[in-house]
Amino acid sequence: MEAANQWVCDLVPYEPGKPIEETARELGLAPEDIIKLASNENPLGPSPKAKEAMIAEVDYAHLYPDGGGYKLRSALAQKHDVEFENVVLGNGSNEIIELLCHSFLKPGVSLIAAEHAFVVYKLMATLFGADYIEVPDPGFVHDLDAMADAITPETRLVFIANPNNPTGTLVKQAEIDRFIDRLPDHVVAVFDEAYYEFLEEAPDTLRYVREGRNVCVMRTFSKAQGLSALRIGYGFAPPHIAGLLNRSRQPFNANAIAQAAALAAINDQEHIEATVQNNKEGIAFFENAFEQRNWEFIPSHANFVLVKVGDGDHVFQELLKKGVIVRAMRGYKLPEWVRISVGTPSQNQRCLQELDALLSDF
Ligand SMILES: *Cc1c(COP(=O)(O)O)cnc(C)c1O
Numbered sequence: 001m002e003a004a005n006q007w008v009c010d011l012v013p014y015e016p017g018k019p020i021e022e023t024a025r026e027l028g029l030a031p032e033d034i035i036k037l038a039s040n041e042n043p044l045g046p047s048p049k050a051k052e053a054m055i056a057e058v059d060y061a062h063l064y065p066d067g068g069g070y071k072l073r074s075a076l077a078q079k080h081d082v083e084f085e086n087v088v089l090g091n092g093s094n095e096i097i098e099l100l101c102h103s104f105l106k107p108g109v110s111l112i113a114a115e116h117a118f119v120v121y122k123l124m125a126t127l128f129g130a131d132y133i134e135v136p137d138p139g140f141v142h143d144l145d146a147m148a149d150a151i152t153p154e155t156r157l158v159f160i161a162n163p164n165n166p167t168g169t170l171v172k173q174a175e176i177d178r179f180i181d182r183l184p185d186h187v188v189a190v191f192d193e194a195y196y197e198f199l200e201e202a203p204d205t206l207r208y209v210r211e212g213r214n215v216c217v218m219r220t221f222s223k224a225q226g227l228s229a230l231r232i233g234y235g236f237a238p239p240h241i242a243g244l245l246n247r248s249r250q251p252f253n254a255n256a257i258a259q260a261a262a263l264a265a266i267n268d269q270e271h272i273e274a275t276v277q278n279n280k281e282g283i284a285f286f287e288n289a290f291e292q293r294n295w296e297f298i299p300s301h302a303n304f305v306l307v308k309v310g311d312g313d314h315v316f317q318e319l320l321k322k323g324v325i326v327r328a329m330r331g332y333k334l335p336e337w338v339r340i341s342v343g344t345p346s347q348n349q350r351c352l353q354e355l356d357a358l359l360s361d362f
Pocket residue numbers: 040091092093094095118161164165192194219220221222223228231232233
């Protein structure tokens with residue numbers, strides 16, 4: 001349509017992991033026979049404490065949520081040793097990405113990200129009519145020196161997914177420190193830490209929030225806490241940036257049931273530990289299996305593994321017929337790879353068995 005913004009017309013829609021119900025419908029399978037290892041969800045389900053809190057909150061569904069998110073923001077501030085003013089809630093951390101773009105992007109300015117970075121950054125840059133600068137990531141690791149080199153007077157945002165999705169790679173503290181030292185005043189560095197809870201040695205980026213640098217650190221309840229369906233994420237930023245993000249959001253962007261669930265999930269240490277342990281074992285299971293079979297993979301710091309299977313679309317389709325949903329990677333310019341999220345031990349085994357059957361002569 002002619003009246004529309006050209007950059008919206010040009011947008012290639014985000015392709016999510018294939019839902020279980022849709023797969024069941026299309027293939028005539030029973031939903032309970034299908035396993036989804038496609039969206040880095042928590043195979044242990046939601047935090048039980050969050051579940052209880054959600055049920056209790058249902059009685060108040062006729063009331064608008066606390067748009068200021070007082071309880072949840074206070075709890076996040078306390079837990080992470082930052083100020084209340086440093087915390088911004090989002091409808092998933094994906095919305096924090098959008099709020100950053102609302103605040104800083106327009107036609108003529110640019111967003112920088114790594115070549116194999118999370119695809120939503122590119123979608124958002126495009127949606128706001130801004131330029132998207134993609135920096136090569138040798139070995140699938142963000143090259144922060146090259147990303148700093150790529151900054152121009154027009155650059156406003158640099159996104160660092162740490163660990164990155166879909167590669168699972170991590171950049172370390174020393175590289176981050178060097179990058180922040182080189183960051184010019186007109187640019188905000190965004191650390192997307194959706195998989196933070198899975199890290200054994202997490203780099204400290206919150207120190208830059210406390211120091212008032214031009215940074216935003218994004219995290220989410222979608223992964224380790226198992227609350228993807230609720231759409232609740234958060235950002236930490238110094239007040240001069242958090243204030244902009246708060247102005248850019250809808251008044252009730254984080255719904256009440258999600259806020260209540262998140263508040264309970266923060267301190268459900270038992271569930272987080274079980275999740276992290278299951279993940280550690282699952283990653284080891286897949287990586288050992290791939291090593292034995294001589295299949296190339298990228299060692300992962302997150303809750304998924306990227307593995308080279310030849311024809312990724314074919315493997316995706318064939319696994320689908322067996323009721324195993326993984327993620328094809330053509331959209332990431334990785335047509336030979338699939339990304340597999342860690343499931344329960346039995347789900348992991350079933351996935352590997354089906355892969356073995358498919359790839360025995362690969
Ligand atoms: C999953 C993921 C997110 C989180 O998305 P939500 O909107 O919080 O569900 C953000 N960034 C990356 C890199 C992710 O993989």
